Amino acid sequence: DLQERLGLSDAAPLAAKLQSMRGRDVAIDARNVSHIGTLCQQVLLAAAKEWHADGKSLRLIEPTDACVHHLALLGLTPETFEESEL
Numbered sequence: 001d002l003q004e005r006l007g008l009s010d011a012a013p014l015a016a017k018l019q020s021m022r023g024r025d026v027a028i029d030a031r032n033v034s035h036i037g038t039l040c041q042q043v044l045l046a047a048a049k050e051w052h053a054d055g056k057s058l059r060l061i062e063p064t065d066a067c068v069h070h071l072a073l074l075g076l077t078p079e080t081f082e083e084s085e086l
Helices: 008-020 038-053 065-072 078-082
Strands: 026-029 058-061
Touching: 008 038, 038 058, 038 078, 058 078, 065 078
Parallel strands: 026 058
Antiparallel strands: none
């Protein structure tokens, strides 16, 4: 589950947590997210690219409206993380 606010200082812990789950399909619960900063979005995007290269899936589930809004500011959608052409 993603925490409510994901800012600059949360990027490294998020990356480490994701790397610990590498090699399996992952569904990331975004139902509590009220803010997701650019660097955390980039961490998620890089992880999704790695997952797809490994033949696995990484997806965001139940994103809040705020999460969707913050993703849209960078031209992303929750579905972006599921696309094979990242």
